[in-house]
Amino acid sequence: MDQLLQHILNALILGGTYALLGIGLTLIFGIMRVVNFTHGELYTFGAYMMFMFVMPLQTNFFLALILAVVLGMALGAIIEVVLLKPLRGADIDTTMLIMIGAWIAMQNMEQFVWSGIAKSIDNPFPVEPLVIGAISVSWIRIFVFVVACALIVGTSALIRWTKLGKAMRATFQDTETAALMGIRINSVYIATFAIGSGLAAAAGALLGPIFVVYPTMGDLAALKSFAIVILGGLGSVGGAAIGGFILAMMEELGAGYISSGYRDAMGFLLIIVILLFRPTGLFAQKERIG
Amino acid sequence: MAFTLKSYALAALALVAVSWPAQAQDTINIGVSEPLTGAVAASGNYVVQGAKIAEDEINAAGGVLGKKIKLIIEDNKSNPKEAVATAEKLIVGDKVPVMMGAWSSTYTLAVMPKLMEYGVPMVVETSSSGKITTSGNPWIFRISPTSEMEAKSFGTKVGQFGIKKADFLVVNNDWGRGAAKEFAKMLKGKGIEVGVIETMDAKATDLSAQLAKVKASGGDTLFITSGVEQITLVLKQAKEQQVKHKVITTGGSSSPNQLISQAGAAANGSNHLLFFAPWFPETAPNPEVAKKFVAEWKKRDLNFAGLTEGFRGYDGIKTIVAGIKAAGKADPKAIQKALWGVKVKGVNGNIAFIKQGPAGKESAQNVPNVYIVTIKDGKVSKL
Structure with missing residues (x-):
């Protein structure tokens, strides 16, 4: 029983960051329809920025977190303007190839700048975990969970209720009509990509201090993000959030009670099963036809 | 125009072909495949740092067979598929007569069929899976202990x-x-x-x-x-x-x-x-070798934490060079034969090979020393 409770607690905390990765990608992949292979690198970039600010520069941990997210958004905006803007209207394969190139270039750049050896980041939270009966959790994981949930709620609210969110939805539903209605669609493209990238950077900056930071850390994160987005349904922020939690729960319980060696396989197995029955994902928005 | 371009290209190719063996004769190349990036990058980098200390020390003392040695280091990216690619590149492209690698048992096992295919010996400096020396690959010379x-x-x-x-x-x-x-x-x-x-x-x-x-x-x-x-x-x-x-x-x-x-x-x-306790080099079986290695590591301002891994690269290259010396020529088959008889005073201890695996195609295995240390209050102490 204690073991089960511990597994469920672990899955909740892990799910928060999976959800964060998932909603960042669902904005870009689900709404903008850009197959964003740089998502994992933005995650890595966020973690390295956190490392740079906290370790060599000795910046305050919480300030570093904000700076890492802001720089992640800036990098996302640059990628949009430099790489994607000239490709508006190009077919999906061209964009995909460019993004694969950007992914490889960014990963090698990280390796060049910070070397392949893993880095660790100090954090200001107490070393002793919070103990509730037989289960325990570290303070930094609680912090990460809370911040992740706040970002998820914030992003959903942004898309649903703000003017920018409305403009985003309008632009990606019908770009030409949106432009005719006076929406500055270029700004909307940049903003969407920047927000999605910022969320990935936030996930990296939050998880960097829990784990270790190295150039290829984004590969598995990107793979899981794609899985979460597809599981939740393209473009559905709520779906991506729930998808993140489902994936974490499946991995945690699968590893705990079936086989830890196949931990990552459990999640993907579940995705295959769900897609067999719901090919558009769990919470896909209805596609408009015509 | 097309003709001229083609002839230039041919001339360039011919030049490369002519200069290739000339260059190769100045040095004896030793191939190294280690994980320099990816999940276990720290260890691979440390091993290479140790290997470079051995390279410089050997060259400073005049090299081997009157030639300098040169390490050709390839990154296997903590990935068995990449490890195979590095072995192929080192053996076929650089024509190395002997190599060292590939850190993890999984990478080493992946490389092993290539050693059989091309007939090149490899000194295994880290891997500990039993399978490596019992699968009947006579090109394997392992200096690290099995599990x-x-x-x-x-x-x-x-x-x-x-x-x-x-x-x-x-x-x-x-x-x-x-x-x-x-x-x-x-x-x-x-x-x-x-x-x-x-x-x-x-x-x-x-x-x-x-x-x-x-x-x-x-x-x-x-x-x-x-x-x-x-x-x-x-x-x-x-x-x-x-x-x-x-x-x-x-x-x-x-x-x-x-x-x-x-x-x-x-x-x-x-x-x-x-397999090396750099905090207490004086307790090693060859304290002089161990102390000298630690001193050089510190002189180079390398990370002290890497010593427990770096010595593997040093011992590996020392073993390979002893093999080349005993062989009298930089030829894979001759080095394979000669490695069986080498006695090297390494950082871990005295390196020599015993036979393991099926009769007739035995692999070589060293019997190294094992140490146990404890971390207490942020310091390392000997058990």
């Missing part, structure tokens, strides 16, 4: 740890699973109960599920086999989840000083099986 040797050596001291029930958390590859098998066998032989054997993907960073299971098993000791990056994560997360087990790491890749700096208080009380 079985490590377990047996640990078995002589197991009484000091008062273990009643042991659990395992090992990396899910040939190295980790092999270590779990051999250590579990040894412990059972001593009448110690074995609890859960959990595995983790080499790239996994979140090990909370495995640790929750270890915690619930009710054991008192946790054996961990992986690289220093993953051991760091296990120690940190074990503390978060209040896993009270006494920790013992196997495989010699725990770089305790790196654990102290990266895992902090979570590293306290952990024990580590190592």
Whole structure:
């Protein structure tokens, strides 16, 4: 029983960051329809920025977190303007190839700048975990969970209720009509990509201090993000959030009670099963036809 | 125009073809395949740093057979597929007569068929899976201990740890699973109960599920086999989840000083099986060799934490060069034959090979020394 409770607690905390990765990608992949292979690198970039600010520069941990997210958004905006803007209207394969190139270039750049050896980041939270009966959790994981949930709620609210969110939805539903209605669609493209990238950077900056930071850390994160987005349904922020939690729960319980060696396989197995029955994902928005 | 371009290209090709062997004759090339990036990058980089110390030392003393040696170092990216590609490149492209590699058992096992195919010997400096020397590959010369040797050596001291029930958390590859098998066998032989054997993907960073299971098993000791990056994560997360087990790491890749700096208080009380104890070089079987190596490492301002891994590269290259010297020529077959007879005073101890594996196609295995150290209050002490 204690073991089960511990597994469920672990899955909740892990799910928060999976959800964060998932909603960042669902904005870009689900709404903008850009197959964003740089998502994992933005995650890595966020973690390295956190490392740079906290370790060599000795910046305050919480300030570093904000700076890492802001720089992640800036990098996302640059990628949009430099790489994607000239490709508006190009077919999906061209964009995909460019993004694969950007992914490889960014990963090698990280390796060049910070070397392949893993880095660790100090954090200001107490070393002793919070103990509730037989289960325990570290303070930094609680912090990460809370911040992740706040970002998820914030992003959903942004898309649903703000003017920018409305403009985003309008632009990606019908770009030409949106432009005719006076929406500055270029700004909307940049903003969407920047927000999605910022969320990935936030996930990296939050998880960097829990784990270790190295150039290829984004590969598995990107793979899981794609899985979460597809599981939740393209473009559905709520779906991506729930998808993140489902994936974490499946991995945690699968590893705990079936086989830890196949931990990552459990999640993907579940995705295959769900897609067999719901090919558009769990919470896909209805596609408009015509 | 097309004709001129073509002839230029041909001329350039011819030039390359002519200059290639001329260049190759100035030095004797030694191929090195190590993980310089990816999941176990720290260890691979340390091994290469040690190998370079051996290279410089040998060249400063005049090289071997009147020629300088040159290490051609390739990054196998912590990936068995890449390891095969590096071996192919080193053997076919650079025409190295001998190589060293490939750190993990999984990478080494992946490379082994290439050694058979091209007939090139490889000194294995790190891998510990039993399969490497028992699968009938006569091109393998392993200087690191097998998991079985490590377990047996640990078995002589197991009484000091008062273990009643042991659990395992090992990396899910040939190295980790092999270590779990051999250590579990040894412990059972001593009448110690074995609890859960959990595995983790080499790239996994979140090990909370495995640790929750270890915690619930009710054991008192946790054996961990992986690289220093993953051991760091296990120690940190074990503390978060209040896993009270006494920790013992196997495989010699725990770089305790790196654990102290990266895992902090979570590293306290952990024990580590190592094949070199650089804190006490005077206790090594060849104290002069060990002291000199540590002094050179420090002179180069390399990370002290890397010494427990770096010595492997040094001993490996020393062994290879002794083989080349005894062979009298830089020829793969001659080096293979000569390596069987080498006696090298290495940092770990005296290196010499015994036969392992099926008769007629035996692999060579060294019998190295094993040390156990403990981390106490952020410092390393000898057990």
